[in-house]
Amino acid sequence: MPKGYRPVPKRLRRMRIGATHRWLARFYGIYESTTAKLGRFSFQVYVSPKLSQNRSALAHNIRMAVEALREGYVPEHEQGEAFHSFRDLMLARWFRVRRLRDYEAGVVYGR
Numbered sequence: 140m141p142k143g144y145r146p147v148p149k150r151l152r153r154m155r156i157g158a159t160h161r162w163l164a165r166f167y168g169i170y171e172s173t174t175a176k177l178g179r180f181s182f183q184v185y186v187s188p189k190l191s192q193n194r195s196a197l198a199h200n201i202r203m204a205v206e207a208l209r210e211g212y213v214p215e216h217e218q219g220e221a222f223h224s225f226r227d228l229m230l231a232r233w234f235r236v237r238r239l240r241d242y243e244a245g246v247v248y249g250r
Contacts, residue, residue: 160248162186163221164201168242170213173235180213184222186246197246200225205244211236 167181184204190197204225212233222228 162191163247164197164204164225164244165247166204166208166242166244168208169240170236171238171240173237175237177240178213178236179218180216181218182214182216182220182222182228183247184225184228187224190225201244201246204228205242207233208239208242208244211239213239 162185164184164186165181166183168179170178170180172178184200186197190200213236214228214231214233216222216231222231
């Protein structure tokens with residue numbers, strides 16, 4: 140490092156000025172339909188910056204979606220579709236499935 144320059148603090152080193160961090164809640168898994176065929180679901184929900192600051196509300200919304208999945212309901216969607224908010228997800232048409240075989244849910248911090 141050249142003489143006379145101070146090192147950048149760690150908290151600023153990680154942050155890139157102008158970088159937009161986009162959070163996504165992702166849900167994917169396998170279900171057994173009412174006609175005993177295996178199906179796959181994969182969707183994501185954009186997390187607003189305000190919701191990303193309120194972790195308890197974010198956890199509540201994710202729990203609501205996971206509870207609906209575990210009760211045997213899957214939203215009608217295209218593979219990999221991104222809902223703009225949890226409100227859009229809850230207002231989507233949900234269809235009944237016989238059984239949920241496997242699922243994964245979590246938040247992805249992207250740029």
